[in-house]
């Protein structure tokens with residue numbers, strides 16, 4: 315796999331998403347301790363970190379559940395720190411949460427319809443074709459219930475559903491979790507293709523540092539609720555600290 319070329323709009327311009335000094339608590343426990351992250355238009359940005367580092371918490375905080383207790387989240391120049399979650403979804407931020415939470419009793423088609431409801435079904439047929447192009451597997455299983463799909467197919471469906479809402483920013487929480495290497499490659503290739511062909515901006519949260527950093531224009535390392543390193547994806551991959559902490563024991 316080759317890294318995507320740097321986005322033309324990155325650097326110098328205002329970030330599409332700016333997370334500033336964000337602190338998030340669960341009760342008295344501070345899960346995010348003042349996080350700064352930027353995502354520019356057209357970029358793939360990856361956040362890597364071990365289990366429990368706070369990756370999912372950051373993604374959920376951007377969506378307003380839970381709320382940041384301190385700091386600021388700005389999207390497209392608007393402060394969304396206190397905005398209700400359903401209003402945030404209307405801003406064309408889509409999320410594929412950890413654990414691929416599709417609707418298990420609904421068919422593939424119905425799951426994709428649910429995604430399109432956010433966009434008011436204005437481009438349903440066109441978007442459905444795009445999703446099927448990206449993941450032909452889903453087309454073959456269009457009438458199958460979500461819960462009976464394999465893990466990889468469920469992940470494709472979760473991403474497909476997010477895409478049906480026509481996001482401008484796609485946030486993915488550990489899309490590779492529990493999947494076989496070949497399926498992981500298909501999913502990451504699809505993310506790269508979306509970014510390359512449509513300029514879709516992607517914020518990807520992963521424990522799978524090798525693939526995720528290879529794919530990313532820029533990356534962040536989150537340790538225990540704090541960003542400890544940032545840089546170009548490839549550059550982070552070369553750093554001995556990253557290799558030692560996140561790449562030991564195989565590259566899948």
Ligand SMILES: Nc1ncnc2c1ncn2[C@@H]1O[C@H](COP(=O)(O)OP(=O)(O)O)[C@@H](O)[C@H]1O
Pocket residue numbers: 340345363364365366367368369370371372
């Ligand atoms: N709903 C919750 N209630 C209490 N603590 C939580 C909750 N969700 C996550 N945490 C804690 O917050 C920290 C960060 O968790 P999380 O964001 O899920 O990490 P990651 O996604 O990086 O694995 C962990 O210590 C976790 O135990």
Ligand SMILES: [Mg+2]
Pocket residue numbers: 369370371412487488
């Ligand atoms: Mg998580």
